[in-house]
Amino acid sequence: MPTLRKIPLTIISGFLGSGKTSLLNHLLTQADGRRITAMVNDFGALNIDAELIAEKHGNQIALTNGCVCCSIGDDLMRTFIEVMQQDPLPEHIIIEASGVAEPTRIAGFASVDPQMRLDGIVTLVDASAHHLHSKDPHLADNYAKQIAAAHLLVISKTDLADAETLATLRDELRAAYPQVPLAETMHGHMPIDAVLGLNADAPHDLPSGPPSGPMDHNFVQWAGHLSPVPRHEVIKRLETLRPHVLRAKGILTDCDGAYVIHYAAGRVEIEPFDGDASGHFVLIGTPALPDNEALAQLF
Amino acid sequence: MSIIYQAKSIRTMNPHLPHATHIAVRDGHILAVGTKDDMDGWQAAWGPLELNTDFATRSLLPGFIEGHSHMMEGMFWDYHYVGFYDREGPDGTVWPGLKSIDEVVAKLKEIQANRKDKDAPLLAWGFDPIYFTDRRMNDADLDSVSTDCAVIVLHASLHILNANNFVMEAADVKGADNSEFIRRDENGKPTGEFLGQLGFYMAMRTTGINLLAIASSPETLVNFANVARQTGVTTATDLVNPMPEGSEKPMRETIDADDFPMRLVVAFQGNSKEPDEAVARMQELQESNSDKLRFSLIKMVADGSIQGFSARLKWPHYYNGAENGLWYIEPERLGEYLKAYTKAGMQVHVHTNGDECTEVALDKIEEALRAHPWPDHRHTLQHCQMATRAHFKRMKSLGVGVNLFSNHLYYWGDAHINITMGPERAARLDDAGGALAEGVPLAIHSDAPVTALAPLFTAWCAVNRRSSGGVTLGNGTQNISVEEALYAITMGAAYSLKMENEVGSLETGKRADIAILAEDPIDVGAEGLKDISVIGTMLGGIVHLNQGRD
């Protein structure tokens, strides 16, 4: 069996009203067996259907799909303590950060928790209000920090901005953060695998052959089968695909044995794998990823 | 039964009779104040008054009111104090100050050598590195105490802690996540120093000590009251408490006990719930109000601290070039909460440290008042350390009061001049003189346990404005007189809590809450204020004496 695995922490950051709750809502409906704990500011805003609520006590709501929502109530530390007392522990923790939170501060909790690791910071940029937020007299610096901290930038509410505004915003973000993957969403719709990774903490469940091709019009997926390959070599190849690859995961082998590699927007996590490595390897990226043939060539 | 207490002097804070020698107490209240002859007139209708001369050589003042403290002050006394100054525990034990890092480490070694369970976590608190400028404490210091158990030293500011490698290994402190809240040496190796809540979190996750449960336990509350009582306090605040469902009942049981020596005003953590639910919860809490326990305030925290570089400052921000601080709540959300509470008639105390934050808080209060006019809301800015005269003028127009963090002048005054604010802005740090000149209702505070709880010391800070490095902040216009400072720690604070009709001055009909002092602070004057010995207190007519004072 795998050794004690660390729970990945994903931080969703962005200005008040940038669509964090919609995204979170959408992720929870796609949980499909993943036990996600979501730390949120306001249950009410989540708008959870009454029939999806299994149990409610104190500041935690258990959902029928195995996920749990915890209200932060301005006490992040207390909420983390409570979440890490859950039995069983969650498979993934998502925090909906407040509109003024510095995501790197929140990430610090994972740095000092023996059972947690930072999976990534996702920052939403509201296409319809970027021009206001970036000039807010009191919050512009904070807003810039949230964007700078992101491992994945998501332009949200694309339906509320005209084409020209959207194009300018894209160019601005690409120029400022050339290494950070840039995705787009409306109404918080994003594939869960693109945000949280491929069933992040169940390596043996990696699907043997997910379809390659578009997931929805904003994301593409590619799956391949890799013969034994040194881990540093895989990282090197992935780096050539930045910023277009959001997530990658493989169960591979090299001369040191079988390993699982998780790649999330430049952040690499490698752990030993007990058992025979299947060689399965899956990538999720933006439509700007090279085509299937080129990817097959690369790997 | 009525008792007349004779004193050497009584400073009443009542402008109609500022000075007296006798005070009559009946049924927990003040029957009369004046001379012996004034007392005698009451006997015809109220029966014989018994004369008590226990305090005939003492000076009596209204019991002091600490308008901004936290009951957390009581939580650390089961652990080991390693601060720079002598500090008196709730049982009257004096913990001697330690004057160097080596002394702190030697003390910890001694504790470790003498304790039975050498594997239990060793927790110390009150460490204050501002006095040790030659070097910082590191993991090697604490590894020298033990490598086989957790050794953790909390700083006095509560914003930082040091840990040994036993703790860092247990926490599996990750090198990859280059958190700016983990201090590192030039090679990138963590030095054992953790900033912000991270340290507390790590300490709890690795030792199993639930500091959150301890912080709200009855023992902590009792310790807090006893520490406060020893400094002459009869009413204190717990200025932010999330009050989880059901927590009010045990709290009230503890506080209503006759031997609990203090009144407590609890400020409900304003954004621990959504506005509607929070208003409902506050109404529910108020059903538990008693003579000694009050749920009457809402606390909102809007930014961080100046010395932690997390306060929001107006341009040009920090003197040393550090980037501007943090909002602890979206200004827009602060506005929503202020509107909800103002509409519900609930008084809000807003924590604002930096001047940008003060300005935004005033904007939001103004918006709330335009939506829901309320002439005597008495919303108050807490800390409000960088307010300008312009801010005070605006506070006056809006009916907003201020509770300034005067202890900062002493503890961090030098840092504010040299590092955070620079000399010009540091001159106006905690400008009590400016607040009074502009007509803003004034209180001053310690923010215990961040700094030591002792209203006479806080008064001394506001009067003298002298830093621990011996520098005087400002040009004299910011200082207040001894009389004004004494008013601020009694009636000023009472007013900020809407308790001025009950406590804060010694006059007929008010509660018999009294600070019993060895000397008259007005005779002692500015320099000696902080050194006046507190003999004890009277709370609702019940005397609580400090041990070994004269």
Ligand SMILES: [Zn+2]
């Ligand atoms: Zn405070």
